[in-house]
Amino acid sequence: RALARMGLVPLIIGGHEHDPFLEQLGSTTLSKAGSDATHAAVITIELSRVPKVKVIHEAVAGFAIDPAVQRVVDEARALVERTAGTVLLELKKPLSSKGARSKQTSMGTFVTSVLRDALHADAAVFNGGGLRGTSARERRFTFGDLMEELPFENEIVLVPLPGAVLREAIAFSRRKAPASDGGFLQVDDGLELAADQRTVVSVGGRPLDERRIYRVAVPRAHLLGLDRIEPLETYAKATPGLVPAPLTGRPPRLIVLD
16 A cells, blocks of 8 residues: 555555455555455556556356366366365364454364474464364364365474463464454463453463463464564564574474374
């Protein structure tokens, strides 16, 4: 928007947005078609001394499938489709990540608790924006569900964090609720929160000790500034050697799968 308001170009096309945007800012059109390829930005540009731009966001569901493209898609998905139905876990209660950017979810609790146990940590946190499921898992959790929920390669690492930093990081990440924020930290079932759902009360059944060093499973990228969780970023900068080297962690879906 800042670039558009400068009036340097007639059109800006962007991506990686969950919500679609189609705005006219001065002489510049700003277009982002939204996530999951449900809509296409149909753009017409008339070249002249002052180019004329017309943009329409149109749903793609009504368009005919191109047979050649469909063959490529089918071939690429064949292996995934054969393995996607493999049941990893029979569920006693449904798991859902709906709203993970603004509230604690059952899927968030499940994933972080598994990460904690797998890495023998005291606690685990995971960004809500990293959970991408579109529907609740009612009775079974399959390999396909796992791939959909955890599609990203962000490494999970084990780091020593003072209780005060852990508490501040969780509170900071949830400060915007109920607004949508990919950095909203989901927490494991051993982290008890106060009624405000921001303040950590206890860890593993014991009152939080601000001075104690806890072993915390966390996405490595948060220590480097992903989602701007300032307490984590600040502590990492102030503590040389805290951030594990690249490739020393593992993607969350592989840890959960194991």
